[in-house]
Structure formats: C-alpha cells, structure tokens
Amino acid sequence: MERRSWTAVWAPAAVIGLLLGAPASGQPPASTTQERLGHPAGARLIVIHADDLGMAHSVNRATFEALEKGWITSASMLVPCPWFPEAARWARAHPAADLGIHLALNSEWTGFRWGPVSGASAVPSLLDADGYLPLVEPTVVQQAKPAEVERELRAQIDRARAAGVRLTHLDSHMGTLFGSPALFDVYRRLGAAYDLPLLMERTGDRGEASGFTPGAQADALVDRVVSIEPGVSPAGWPAAYEKMLAPLPPGVYELIVHLAHDDDEMRGATSDHPDWGAAWRQSDFDLVGSAWFRDFLRSHGFVPVKWSELARK
Numbered sequence: 001m002e003r004r005s006w007t008a009v010w011a012p013a014a015v016i017g018l019l020l021g022a023p024a025s026g027q028p029p030a031s032t033t034q035e036r037l038g039h040p041a042g043a044r045l046i047v048i049h050a051d052d053l054g055m056a057h058s059v060n061r062a063t064f065e066a067l068e069k070g071w072i073t074s075a076s077m078l079v080p081c082p083w084f085p086e087a088a089r090w091a092r093a094h095p096a097a098d099l100g101i102h103l104a105l106n107s108e109w110t111g112f113r114w115g116p117v118s119g120a121s122a123v124p125s126l127l128d129a130d131g132y133l134p135l136v137e138p139t140v141v142q143q144a145k146p147a148e149v150e151r152e153l154r155a156q157i158d159r160a161r162a163a164g165v166r167l168t169h170l171d172s173h174m175g176t177l178f179g180s181p182a183l184f185d186v187y188r189r190l191g192a193a194y195d196l197p198l199l200m201e202r203t204g205d206r207g208e209a210s211g212f213t214p215g216a217q218a219d220a221l222v223d224r225v226v227s228i229e230p231g232v233s234p235a236g237w238p239a240a241y242e243k244m245l246a247p248l249p250p251g252v253y254e255l256i257v258h259l260a261h262d263d264d265e266m267r268g269a270t271s272d273h274p275d276w277g278a279a280w281r282q283s284d285f286d287l288v289g290s291a292w293f294r295d296f297l298r299s300h301g302f303v304p305v306k307w308s309e310l311a312r313k
Contacts, residue, residue, distance in 0.1 A: 032250075033045070033221060033310065034250070037309055037310070039303060041250065042250040043301070043303055044248060044249075044253065044300070044301055044302045044303065045252045045253065045302075045303050045305045045310075046245075046252075046253045046297070046302045046304055046305065047074050047222070047252075047255065047304075047306065047310070048072040048073045048255050048257065048288065048304055049074040049075065049076070049255065050066060050067075050072050050074070050075040050076075050256075050257050050258065051075070051102055051171075051173070051256055051257075051258055052081075052173075053075045053076060053078065053087045053099070054079065054081045054083050054084035054087040054088075055078050055081045055083060056081070056082075056112075056260065056265055056266060056269055057086065058260040058261045058263050058265045058266045058278075058281075059259065059260040059281070060086050060090070061260075061261065062259040062260045062261055062285045063259050064090055065289075066259055066285065067094070067097055068094075069289070070304075071288040071289050071293075071294075072257065072259075072288055073098055073304050073306045074098040074099070074307050075097075075100075076099065076101060076102035076169070076170075076171050077091075077099060077100070077102055077160060078104050078173065079102075079156040079157075079159050079160050080107075080114045080116065080117050080133065080156065081104075081114050082114065084163075085163070088163035088164065091164065091165040091166070092163070092164040092165070095166055097166075098168050098306040098308050099165055099166065099167060099168060100168055100169035100171055100196075100199075100307060101156055101170050101171075102171055102172075103156060103157075103170055103171065103172050103173060103177060103187070103190070104133065104156065105126060105133055105134075105144065105149065105152070105153075105173070105176045105177070106133050106134055106136065106137060106140060106173060106174050106176055107134070107135065108135055108174065108273075109269055109270055109273060110135065110273070111271060111272070113133075114132060114133060115127070115133060116133060116152045116155070117156050117159055118151055118152045122148070122151060122152075123148040123151055123152045125143050125145040125148050126144055126148055126149065126152055137174055137175065137179055138179070140179065141176070141179035141180050144183070146185070146186050149186050150186045150189065150190070153186065154190070154193075157170070157190070157194055167196055168306065168307040168308045168311065169196055169197045169307040169311070170187075170190060170191060170194070170196050170197070170199070171198070171199035172187060172199065197221055197307065197310065199225070199254065200222070201220060201223065201224050201225045201254075202220040202223045202224065203223060203224055221310045222252050223251035223252050224253055224254075225253070225254045226248075226253060226254070226255055226256070227255065227256040227257070228240055228241065228257075228284070230275045234279065234283045237283045237284075237286070237287050238290075238292055241293070241296075242296060245296075245297075245300065245302070246300060257287070257288055258276055258280065258281045258284050259284055260282065260285065261278075261281070261282055261285065262279050262281070262282035263278070266278035266281060
C-alpha cells in the first residue's frame with residue numbers, strides 16, 4: 001500500500017559522479033538518464049512497478065503473472081509478511097526478475113498484521129500496543145529509534161538475500177522513511193551499505209519540497225513517481241491512467257501499481273480498507289494486463305525499463 005511519492009538515488013559515491021555527469025574513459029558524459037541508457041533525450045522511460053510482493057498469496061499470484069508476461073517490469077517485496085517465502089522461492093526460479101525490498105516499518109491492515117523480522121525484543125520502539133509494526137506512519141515517526149529502524153531494515157534485506165533473492169533496488173513501504181530526517185538518513189545509509197539504488201524522486205512531494213533531502217535530487221534516477229489515487233471507480237481506471245500519464249514530459253518515471261485478485265483472501269485481509277484493497281488491486285491487475293494499456297504506452301512513446309537498467313554503470 002502506498003500513500004506517498006519518492007526519489008531514486010544511487011547511493012555509492014563512486015557512481016554519483018557518473019550520474020552527475022563526470023567524464024568516464026575520456027568520453028563526454030550523457031546529459032540525461034535517457035541518453036545514458038541509449039535512448040533519445042526526449043524519451044519517456046517508465047518503470048512499471050508492483051509493490052507488496054509477499055504480502056499475500058493473491059498478491060503473489062497476480063504479481064508473478066504480470067512479471068512473467070512482461071506486463072510490469074519490476075516489483076518489491078514485503079519481507080516481514082507471511083507469504084514472503086513463496087515470493088522468495090519464485091525469485092530463485094526467476095533470477096532475471098527485477099526485484100527490490102519494500103522496506104517495511106508499518107503493518108497497515110487492521111485484521112491482517114505482521115511484526116518485525118529482527119524480533120520484538122530487538123526493536124521495541126518499532127512495535128505498537130499489540131506487538132505488531134504500527135498501523136500508520138506517524139506512529140513510527142514519533143516513536144521509532146533510528147538505531148532500531150536500521151537494525152530491522154538490515155534484517156529484512158539480509159533475510160531476502162539469504163533466501164536467494166537477487167536485489168536491484170530498495171524502496172520505502174508507505175513512504176515512512178521519508179517521515180523525518182533521521183529516518184531518511186537511515187534509508188540513505190542502507191543504499192550505500194548494500195550498494196543498491198533507492199527509490200526517491202527529483203520532483204514532487206518527496207523532492208526538494210521535503211526540506212531535509214539536500215543534494216539527494218542531484219543523484220536521482222527517477223524524475224517522478226506516479227500512481228492512481230483514491231476516488232476512481234473501476235470503470236474509470238483506464239481514463240484515470242491516461243490522464244495521469246499522457247501529459248508527462250520527457251524523463252524517467254516509476255508507475256506504482258498494486259496487484260492482486262479480488263478473491264476471498266484479499267477481501268478478508270483488506271475488509272475495512274477499500275483504498276488499496278481487493279477491488280483496487282484487481283483493477284490494477286486488469287489494467288496492466290490489458291491490450292489497451294500496452295497500446296497506450298506504445299502510442300505515447302513510453303519505453304518500459306527496469307531498475308537494473310537505471311542503475312547500470
């Protein structure tokens with residue numbers, strides 16, 4: 001589930017110079033990410049990205065199908081969730097899949113909860129009164145100790161790697177790591193420590209307006225992150241996506257979708273939360289799998305790319 005927008009940064013200092021335009025091998029640098037990847041400067045590159053892999057079997061089934069059929073180009077995993085082992089098993093069987101970690105400090109569904117990977121005693125400031133990761137972002141921002149945040153998120157990354165998942169990037173579940181300077185600093189440290197790019201954005205709610213990300217935008221791999229917002233009827237899904245995507249200027253974008261089937265499992269898990277719930281995820285799944293969507297992207301000049309391509313040195 002997503003509520004915020006982001007920025008993509010390639011953390012290691014040795015690579016930042018390349019992204020900022022430092023010459024390599026005596027050749028003049030490409031002036032845009034599009035050109036660096038061999039596309040015209042006026043191209044519109046788009047990562048079609050599914051969040052929440054591992055949350056539920058229904059999410060996994062839909063996301064696996066979308067990845068295998070090329071409807072989406074990337075996904076990120078919720079390691080603390082009960083269906084992560086199934087997602088990891090699929091990842092081992094599909095080593096070329098573009099997969100990241102959806103770094104989680106929240107457990108947002110009232111009837112479907114999860115706790116920290118590192119154990120309750122190791123990160124007590126990350127727990128709510130019921131012993132789970134908190135429902136909402138402000139609780140984390142108010143009470144989480146940065147050292148415990150880093151301990152838990154390292155445990156999530158390490159568990160995925162130990163399970164054989166080949167990681168291409170990191171991002172933040174519900175945008176919680178953008179909630180304070182201290183949390184954001186943990187996020188950036190993790191990118192550097194694991195030599196992985198981070199999802200952020202050059203512009204938007206988590207761009208320069210954040211007030212505590214000085215310099216981060218200069219390193220960004222994604223110009224803007226877009227996703228559908230609450231208030232759209234299922235019948236209006238294609239029109240809402242067209243309205244959101246068609247006006248975008250040349251640049252690099254991540255389109256976040258949330259995939260699952262509108263089945264008993266997802267209706268139970270999201271029973272009192274229609275936003276990002278079962279019907280929402282079915283609408284996203286139907287959208288990305290439609291011939292209309294592929295034709296729309298093609299006719300508007302969008303070029304689907306992966307995180308592994310954006311981070312290419």
